[in-house]
Amino acid sequence: MNTLRKSILIGMTVFGLGGTTLAVQASDAPTTKHEQRQAKWGEHAAAREQKLHDALKLTPAQAGAWTTYAAAVKPAAGKERGERGAWKSMPAPERMEKGVEMAKQHLATMETRLAATTAFYGVLTAEQKALFDANSMHHRRHGGHGMHG
Numbered sequence: 001m002n003t004l005r006k007s008i009l010i011g012m013t014v015f016g017l018g019g020t021t022l023a024v025q026a027s028d029a030p031t032t033k034h035e036q037r038q039a040k041w042g043e044h045a046a047a048r049e050q051k052l053h054d055a056l057k058l059t060p061a062q063a064g065a066w067t068t069y070a071a072a073v074k075p076a077a078g079k080e081r082g083e084r085g086a087w088k089s090m091p092a093p094e095r096m097e098k099g100v101e102m103a104k105q106h107l108a109t110m111e112t113r114l115a116a117t118t119a120f121y122g123v124l125t126a127e128q129k130a131l132f133d134a135n136s137m138h139h140r141r142h143g144g145h146g147m148h149g
Contacts, residue, residue, distance in 0.1 A: 057128075
């Protein structure tokens with residue numbers, strides 16, 4: 001049971017990350033390597049999302065469900081984890097407590113994404129479901145979590 005739950009969470013993480021975009025404003029040119037990587041990933045994610053949208057050939061009746069789904073699976077604005085030095089200076093129980101809190105937040109996000117995916121999946125035809133499934137399988141076969149830039 002635990003392995004199944006982990007597999008579901010990993011699968012949803014892969015799909016959630018693969019089908020999402022990061023907001024990148026043209027006026028704010030990325031300055032650090034991390035920001036450049038995020039910008040590139042955001043562009044790549046937007047392209048994947050558009051490719052899935054186009055492949056599904058959604059009907060006008062399904063358009064609202066897509067909009068709701070796409071909004072639900074987008075990552076929240078970048079959350080700061082704090083300085084590495086701050087983590088290093090914390091006592092072990094405090095670090096573990098923080099880690100557990102972050103895991104709970106991650107699980108809540110994944111549960112929200114699962115609900116959105118299930119609702120959207122329910123309005124798809126059998127052919128669209130096959131395309132949707134193939135898209136999420138593609139990300140697992142090619143690069144793990146889709147985090148490569």
